[in-house]
Amino acid sequence: MRQPLACDSSARVQTSGLEYQVEKTPDGVHGIRMALIELNGSSEAERARIAKHQPFDSLQDFRDRVRPKRRTFKSLARVGALDSFIGYNRDRRHELLAHIQSLQGSAVHIGDDQLALDIELPPLGYEGNRFKAVTSMELRGRTQTDLELRDLNVAVSNHQSARFHDLFRDLGVTPAAKLIDLPGGTEVLIAGVRRATNTPPTRNGIGRVVFLSLDDGSGPVANAVVFGDAQQRIGGKVFRTSYMLIRGKTRRSGARRVSVTVDDMWDLFDVQRKVKARLKVEQRDADAHASAGVHQVEPVAGWHLRAV
Structure with missing residues (x-):
């Protein structure tokens, strides 16, 4: 279930029954x-x-x-x-x-x-x-x-990804629902909670390709493909990370089908902690400059992946 249910729909001992x-x-x-x-x-x-x-x-x-x-x-x-x-x-x-x-x-x-x-x-x-x-x-x-x-x-x-939506906006993550509008070869960031992982056998029987489905709460899931060279760079996060941030390029296979070829991947909780730590340091430095009467240009909102 990707979208929260309308109204107060959780279980209640005063009103919930044996059926929905x-x-x-x-x-x-x-x-x-x-x-x-x-x-x-x-x-x-x-x-x-x-x-x-x-x-x-x-x-x-x-x-x-x-x-x-x-x-x-x-x-x-x-x-x-x-x-x-x-x-x-x-x-x-x-x-x-x-x-x-x-x-x-x-x-x-x-x-x-x-x-x-x-x-x-x-x-x-x-x-x-x-x-x-x-x-x-x-x-x-x-x-x-x-x-x-x-x-x-x-x-x-x-939604499970709702806690990261502010982070998605700061990083410039492309919602899964918007991928269909992008041409092939567009470099994007996608993110969300892992919904499915598949590793079908390859034609030559050598190596493996990993197919991931990510849900960010925007509607459809985002499909990502991790080839062997990317798997070597990323390591165990390909299979162990439940909440992930992915950088890659769009690949179109028809008018209404688009996937993302993965170049790199990060754990969203690690990214969130590092972003918070960086913003805390920036705020502390800004406060110190303000108390000293030094004018400082406000930092541009956002965050560079190289900082991970």
């Missing part, structure tokens, strides 16, 4: 509500109990009626399926995860005709020194997309 559902938001946008079956590690019995007992009055009510495994409980918290119990405040998910991790004992079995104890977990009404929440480190350094891919196997909130 089409929903309409107050602003009139239609979207698809994810089915509970997409939750990694959840059992059929757990999903059935969630659907049967919706909606839930509290986290305690959810725990006692669904009796989820700790793994399922934590997965639901990571992807935001339990946000209704923390006031839809994403900043409190780390508290929720820490609370789930600290739970002891077994859930209290509640029959269909019984009322659950309405106890807020974790406590929301305490402030100041009376309650200092223990936090979870599971969310540190991870985007919502990372968590969705981990626990749902699909990016719902945003």
